[in-house]
Amino acid sequence: MRLGLVLVAALCGLGAARAETPDQRAKALMAKLTLGQELALLHGNFALRAYDAAYGLPPAPPVPGALGSAGYVAGIPALGIPALQEVDGGLGVSVPPDAQDGHGSTPLPSGLALAAGFDPAMAYAAGAMMGREAFERGFNVLLAGGVNLTRDPRGGRNYEYLGEDPLLAGTLDGALIRGVQDQHVLATLKHFAMNDQETNRQFDNAVIGEAAFRESDGLAFEIALETGHPMAVMCAYNQVNGQYACASHHLLDDVLKRDWGFTGFVMSDWGAVHSALDINAGLDQESGEEFDPVTYFSTPLAVALSQGKVARARVDDAVRRILRAELTVGLMDHPPVRAPIDFAADGAVAEQEEAQGLVLLKNTGLLPLSPTVRRIAVIGGYANAGVMSGGGSSDVVPKTLPQLLPVVQMGEGLAGIYTRAILDPDAPLAEIERQAPGAEVRYDPGLYPSQAARLAKWADVAVVFAPKWETESQDVPDLSLPAGEDALIAAVAAANPRTVVVLETGNPVLMPWLPKVGGVVEAWYPGAEGGKAIARALFGRIDPSGHLPMSFPASTDELPRPVVPGQDAAPGQITPVDYNIEGAEVGYRWFAARHLPVLFPFGFGLSYTSFRFSHLRLGPGLGVSFDVCNTGKVAGATVAQLYLTARNGVAMARLAGFARVALAPGETRHVSLTLDPRVLADFDVAADDWALPGGTYRFGLGDSAADLTEGSAAHLRAQRVAP
Ligand code: GLC
Numbered sequence: 001m002r003l004g005l006v007l008v009a010a011l012c013g014l015g016a017a018r019a020e021t022p023d024q025r026a027k028a029l030m031a032k033l034t035l036g037q038e039l040a041l042l043h044g045n046f047a048l049r050a051y052d053a054a055y056g057l058p059p060a061p062p063v064p065g066a067l068g069s070a071g072y073v074a075g076i077p078a079l080g081i082p083a084l085q086e087v088d089g090g091l092g093v094s095v096p097p098d099a100q101d102g103h104g105s106t107p108l109p110s111g112l113a114l115a116a117g118f119d120p121a122m123a124y125a126a127g128a129m130m131g132r133e134a135f136e137r138g139f140n141v142l143l144a145g146g147v148n149l150t151r152d153p154r155g156g157r158n159y160e161y162l163g164e165d166p167l168l169a170g171t172l173d174g175a176l177i178r179g180v181q182d183q184h185v186l187a188t189l190k191h192f193a194m195n196d197q198e199t200n201r202q203f204d205n206a207v208i209g210e211a212a213f214r215e216s217d218g219l220a221f222e223i224a225l226e227t228g229h230p231m232a233v234m235c236a237y238n239q240v241n242g243q244y245a246c247a248s249h250h251l252l253d254d255v256l257k258r259d260w261g262f263t264g265f266v267m268s269d270w271g272a273v274h275s276a277l278d279i280n281a282g283l284d285q286e287s288g289e290e291f292d293p294v295t296y297f298s299t300p301l302a303v304a305l306s307q308g309k310v311a312r313a314r315v316d317d318a319v320r321r322i323l324r325a326e327l328t329v330g331l332m333d334h335p336p337v338r339a340p341i342d343f344a345a346d347g348a349v350a351e352q353e354e355a356q357g358l359v360l361l362k363n364t365g366l367l368p369l370s371p372t373v374r375r376i377a378v379i380g381g382y383a384n385a386g387v388m389s390g391g392g393s394s395d396v397v398p399k400t401l402p403q404l405l406p407v408v409q410m411g412e413g414l415a416g417i418y419t420r421a422i423l424d425p426d427a428p429l430a431e432i433e434r435q436a437p438g439a440e441v442r443y444d445p446g447l448y449p450s451q452a453a454r455l456a457k458w459a460d461v462a463v464v465f466a467p468k469w470e471t472e473s474q475d476v477p478d479l480s481l482p483a484g485e486d487a488l489i490a491a492v493a494a495a496n497p498r499t500v501v502v503l504e505t506g507n508p509v510l511m512p513w514l515p516k517v518g519g520v521v522e523a524w525y526p527g528a529e530g531g532k533a534i535a536r537a538l539f540g541r542i543d544p545s546g547h548l549p550m551s552f553p554a555s556t557d558e559l560p561r562p563v564v565p566g567q568d569a570a571p572g573q574i575t576p577v578d579y580n581i582e583g584a585e586v587g588y589r590w591f592a593a594r595h596l597p598v599l600f601p602f603g604f605g606l607s608y609t610s611f612r613f614s615h616l617r618l619g620p621g622l623g624v625s626f627d628v629c630n631t632g633k634v635a636g637a638t639v640a641q642l643y644l645t646a647r648n649g650v651a652m653a654r655l656a657g658f659a660r661v662a663l664a665p666g667e668t669r670h671v672s673l674t675l676d677p678r679v680l681a682d683f684d685v686a687a688d689d690w691a692l693p694g695g696t697y698r699f700g701l702g703d704s705a706a707d708l709t710e711g712s713a714a715h716l717r718a719q720r721v722a723p
Helices: 002-018 022-030 035-040 111-117 120-136 166-181 210-214 217-228 249-259 276-281 299-306 312-329 343-357 428-435 449-458 485-495 530-538 588-593
Strands: 071-073 084-087 186-192 204-207 232-235 265-268 359-363 375-379 407-409 420-422 440-444 461-468 499-505 519-522 575-578 598-600 611-618 623-630 636-647 650-663 668-674 682-684 689-692 695-704 707-716 719-721
Touching: 022 312, 035 299, 035 312, 111 120, 111 166, 111 343, 120 166, 120 343, 166 186, 166 217, 166 650, 186 217, 186 249, 186 312, 210 217, 210 682, 217 249, 232 249, 249 276, 265 312, 276 299, 276 312, 299 312, 343 530, 375 428, 375 449, 375 485, 428 440, 428 461, 428 530, 440 449, 449 461, 449 485, 461 485, 485 499, 499 530, 519 530, 588 650, 611 636, 611 695, 611 707, 623 636, 623 650, 636 707, 650 668
Parallel strands: 186 232, 204 575, 232 265, 375 440, 375 461, 461 499, 499 519
Antiparallel strands: 071 084, 359 519, 407 420, 611 623, 623 668, 636 650, 636 695, 682 689, 689 719, 695 707
């Protein structure tokens, strides 16, 4: 009996010990740390020595203990505190082939392809795949989770993010972050905040009112934070309202930690720290210290502490946040276990994401191509070698490659630091040949329009690939396709109107040839198995079902800033970017408020079948339901979109809810949603919360911001929503 009681007590005791929260365990660890050990946890290295010269860094020895990636923070093994092996990025594990086993990783398609799928489950699967590959490569931090809105359709990193709408971007980013962190790998909600363009990014000053910020970029971050529970946030390079983001007490303490209840830690972007005193604003860790003139969070911070300019309690809080984050995600209890990457399974995730994200923009009936077509001309876009990917810290070296990594030099200076474009394998040409085994398929690189036109004349159908490389650190000057691609497409279409254009772009583009072609597919950056997804869509093996996550403008004249700000800024010149021009009216909301025509609207996407939306019911409360029916003859998917179109008689355009629905021919699905009141409300700066006015709310249901077939209205009572 006694022994039994002792055993139970022991087990309970053990159980109690195991029941300690991450915060309690962090507190217990804190008690064992010296100040020196604490400070060592507050700064980390850039550990990609192969890239030092490219970044203008002086030669340096390898960082002891680092695997060789974007970041490394030494741990304290004696206390079970692991080193942080930090690897980029938002679209897969970004490790140069010469680091580690050289086997590369699985590049996901552009974040815009994920966004065009409007599918949180796909976002989770993409995050889980990236997180798993990071874990298998030995990394415990994946610098993924970018959610900056498309405020400028020339933004160099828009391809990494999730479009122009806060509800869509925040929802998908939260799901992606959850997917990563469920693999016991820390993700980083980034770049907080208003890092919405790349040119002059370290010296831009984003000027925006508080309400406009909270209702747009802020809402995307807030939704991602509450649905994804990221335990790290990366603060951005730029200033916001005159204060560097990584030194902004308002952003980091007032909004992120106080209003939104963020319990993780804030890491800087690489080279985004300007003083040891930035810690007083809520910054917790200095990343990539080699990019700073001094390692601020080392000796300068110790001096500031000794001078009373920084409180010890603030240093303790920063360390506790870091430890709590690691414990919450499981970095201490589940250290990475090296394992070979399953490229087949992970490639299937990439292919599925691309298949769901392909947007059919035009189809005169030319698509899907018949498998019995006899002569096919495939033209341009390196389609015989691979598919385009974006440039910058998120670029992923694909799986084990033949001798030569298919890379296209984009010239010096075009992209500041980044000058090479990796072509992801799985060339569309080979995949098209597989889809039409009986056809004669000929390829022309598209260097000479006259030569391409002759091939097009020979063919039954011509497929022209039109890539546009975009990159971190540099916005593009306009919305045109580069390198004479417009002239190439025009020449091919003049020779054969049965021409399909496949865009591989990281942003919207202008299409002067649009009336002359029979079909247009936006494939974004297609990812590891992008060629398969494109070919299967062209031949109707899958229904291209993506919907645009960003508006395609008809010209740059209509944009809030017709010229990209900072294009001519001198190095180091602080350049104000007035985001108050549009405020929270980003993208489709801007065009709708001014009744401006666009080339293709937000949410637009054709299909090989057709759909009907019906039975829209509003209420009770914020509940909404409706039916979607596939009225066509083939299986397909659509994205049902519900927009707030008027509030108390005032016209509005706000995506209030969405659902991706895949249906067999004739099938009907009943969909129920609960709306987020913040999308319908205004942010009340004085009260620091959301105010939903009472009154009549009119909604429209359809498959794009510009095509709402079902409408209804409801009366909602006034309410306040705390952040
Ligand atoms: C870069 C990027 C950031 C990336 C980091 C590490 O400058 O802004 O997204 O994670 O530095 O490479």
